[in-house]
Amino acid sequence: MDQAELAARLGVSRSAVSAWINNRAWPQKSIGALEDLLGVNLTDDPDELLTAEEQAQVEAFIAAIRAGRSPVSQRRDQSALTA
Numbered sequence: 001m002d003q004a005e006l007a008a009r010l011g012v013s014r015s016a017v018s019a020w021i022n023n024r025a026w027p028q029k030s031i032g033a034l035e036d037l038l039g040v041n042l043t044d045d046p047d048e049l050l051t052a053e054e055q056a057q058v059e060a061f062i063a064a065i066r067a068g069r070s071p072v073s074q075r076r077d078q079s080a081l082t083a
Helices: 003-010 014-021 031-038 052-066 071-082
Strands: none
Touching (some): 031 052
């Protein structure tokens, strides 16, 4: 999945996704959809930080997007292996 596909799934612009990935913005209005897509709990409340596993998932997702891979299909494949 590339930035354009992620943007389409979330109903935002590709430039918004780029801004999130490059730490120029936070997905405030799309946080729920992004959480559902990633399967993690994101928050801007410093008292509610991500677990180490959630942080690793987010970092892997961003790295996959930057590399042009589809992190969502990879995640589904991994889930099928552990189910």
